[in-house]
Amino acid sequence: MTGRDHPVLQAEGVAKSYGGRKILENVSISLGPGELVCLVGVSGAGKTTLFNILSGLERPDGGRVLLNGRDVTGAPGQVSYMLQRDLLLPHKKVLDNAALPLVIRGMKKREARAEAASYFPRFGLEGTEDKYPAQLSGGMRQRAALLRTFLGSREAALLDEPFSALDALTKREIHQWYLGMMDQLRMAALFITHDIDEAILLSDRVCVLSGRPGRVAAELTIRPPRPRDPSFPVSGEFLDYKKRILSLLEA
């Protein structure tokens, strides 16, 4: 899985400026089937702008976005996007929150609810269908948000610091769970994090974005296959990756 042979999602030479200031310059990135690719970079490297372009929320000034080879530049509703906060709608029950992307796509409410409900046990959400988000813990809300993301697109997901709001313990727990889910669902995901350990631990590849304007400075393949050994985060190999990423970020 290199992501280059039959990429699910691809950005080709994407460029974007705001008011004459270049934010992204010739950014190309690809995501293979079932692959987890992590985007790290200094703040201001245009990570979120890149995500807005990949999700179709914004049009790039140059370049294009391909989903399974199809041009989806500037067309939202193709790739699902999970933002920093879980953003579950407080006025909707958990089930309706999860089913929302299906309803927006035009599915009948009853069918959408039934479809979403069928995934609740797999996501460890059974019993929460009729609750409101305010009644769930942070970890459970994150699960519900991931289910919603999955129902939004089974092909590719963009996750913008999905775990940054969680405390360290919950984070560890949800990492394990999340990796398991991604493998089970064979969902490809591109995600942003500020946490280099998280990047190395979770992804198949790490893309380092350098700033002003944002460019892909380097790509690192994290060799050990997933699921990884629990001792991986304390191995010398892990530290080597970390050193390389840190030096790339400082360059």
Place this chain on the structure above:
Amino acid sequence: MESMKKSDRTGSKLPAAGSLAAAVLLWLLASEARLVPSFLLPSPAAVCRALAEDAPVLLENAGVTLLEAALGLAAGILSALILATLMHHVPVLYRALYPILVITQTIPTVALAPLLVLWMGFGMAPKVTLVALTTFFPIAVSLLEGYASTDRAAADLLRSMGAGRRQIFRYLEFPSALSHFFSGLRVSASYAVVGAVISEWLGGFQGLGVYMIRVKKAYAFDKMFAVILVIVAVSLLLMGLVTALRRRACPWEAFEKIERND
């Protein structure tokens, strides 16, 4: 968590009940001990007697006032919903109308009511119109505020799902504005009854306002106090109705940590 919230609520009601009881006690003392002459301040007992004696008349007039208030409030809600939603969708309309909305609020009700009577006669129409005019503003403003305070990130999320303008309104903006809407409606409900009474006062044949004028002219202060109590009761009834409606319409609020003042 939930039980704690509940005890917080009952706890917060005790001081209110205490101060109310103290006020009644003070009133009782002042009138029974003849600290204030009875023609100036009737005793609670006299007021109760007046309330019982005039119950059929009071009830009939209260019905009229309540009907005017409810009809006016309904018209106010409907027009606020339509106008605020239009203004939210069409920014030019917002900029054009908002100042006018504010200006209309500075026109005193007492000046407006006789004009409305002049234009519409002594029937129910001017009362309902006045109530609609006074209740419209708080609802429209809170709705506009509610629409504007929608989480932008959530709107982006919906857009990334492919949602159009109308879907974003339906699934996000409108439900998010509901809490604001009900806060405005609560204020409006209390305005509604007072508005109807003032309107009757300034020209009409029926209603608590008319009854009020009549007993005032007869210096029947016990009946005056009785009708005040009825007005308070009718207002509380309407406000209670709004709260009940809010619970039905926004069941999720019960689980949120945001403090509400009701």
